[in-house]
Amino acid sequence: PVGHWAKVAHGKSVMKPALPKSDPSTVVLNPTDHRVDALRSTVAEPAIPTPAVTVRRDIAELSAIAASTHSVLSKGKPDKYGFVRSGSSQAFSCVLSSSTINRAALVLDAIERTLPEAGIKLIRDRDAKRITLEAEGERMTFSLVEGYARTEHVTVDPKYHWKSRDYSYQFNGSLKLILAADFYGRRTWSDGVRARLEDKIGTFVVGIVEAARRVRAEREAREEQRRKWEEEAR
Numbered sequence: 001p002v003g004h005w006a007k008v009a010h011g012k013s014v015m016k017p018a019l020p021k022s023d024p025s026t027v028v029l030n031p032t033d034h035r036v037d038a039l040r041s042t043v044a045e046p047a048i049p050t051p052a053v054t055v056r057r058d059i060a061e062l063s064a065i066a067a068s069t070h071s072v073l074s075k076g077k078p079d080k081y082g083f084v085r086s087g088s089s090q091a092f093s094c095v096l097s098s099s100t101i102n103r104a105a106l107v108l109d110a111i112e113r114t115l116p117e118a119g120i121k122l123i124r125d126r127d128a129k130r131i132t133l134e135a136e137g138e139r140m141t142f143s144l145v146e147g148y149a150r151t152e153h154v155t156v157d158p159k160y161h162w163k164s165r166d167y168s169y170q171f172n173g174s175l176k177l178i179l180a181a182d183f184y185g186r187r188t189w190s191d192g193v194r195a196r197l198e199d200k201i202g203t204f205v206v207g208i209v210e211a212a213r214r215v216r217a218e219r220e221a222r223e224e225q226r227r228k229w230e231e232e233a234r
Contacts, residue, residue, distance in 0.1 A: 048209050050202040051117040055110045059102055063112040065092060065122060065131060070105035081169045089124040092131050093143035097171035100146050104175060108144065110201050111177075118205050135212035140181035142208075147174035147190075177204055183214040 007014050056062075062070060069091040076084045078098060087093035092108050115122060121134040132139050149170045156163055175197045176190035189204045191197050 045213055048118065048206045050206050051114050053110050053114050053198075053201045053205075055198045055201070056106055059105055062105055062109045065090070065124075066105050066109035066112050069094060069108055070101065073101045073104070081167065082171065083169070087143070088129050089126045089131065093141065094145070095143070096146045096175075097148075097173075099171065100173055100175065104144055104146075107175065107177075107197060107201065110198070111204065114201060114205050115208075118209050120205065120208055133208055135209050136216070138181070138212035138215045140179060140208070140211060140215070142177055142179045145176050145178060147172045147176065179204075179207065179211055181211050181215055183211055183218055185211060185214050187211075 004014055059070060069086050072086040072088075072091045073084050073094060073096065076086065078084050082097055083095055084098055084101065085095050094104055094108075096104055112122065115133070119135065123132040123134055123139070125132045130141055132141055149172065151168045151170065153166045153168065154163055155166070174191040176188055177197065177200075179187045181187075186207055189197060189200045189207070
């Protein structure tokens, strides 16, 4: 009744009525009635064959965008930490050291030549100033980066004892491809103990198509969940 919780708050005794008896019943909760599986699909997607990949050895034969990327990286001046960068509507996104530019260009050339075999388009997005991948109607980007170790250097001011920190970077020559898209799944391919990145370009291309399918499936699942919530609200 009114005033019950005010009395409880002031430590006064109150009568607690018993709950009424109820008939025995069974409640069954079916998750499929309340949740949309992020990867549910009513149509089975065809398998994606891994394309054959040929990695050239001569940078004089690079494809158009790979050649443009090589030119940008070769002419670029390393920053104070040793990083050389590229990325625009004319060049792939890369963050490397000068020592891996040629190898990176050959990897990018192999990717550029292999993408059409999987129906993937390369788009020079001038508005976003980047190279965009389009697979099965979905768009995403990727970058090529080199691994490194970072060392911290601490300097103490002799007069005021202020501490300042600086860093140095030691590049290890290991390359990694990073796929940028809104989905749950594999996003990176890199040099490993048993295989170099050049041996994984085929699976990277397949991964782009799989990522596009997951992006679409997860978006459709979110839209279906949103429609369900709106219907429940109505």
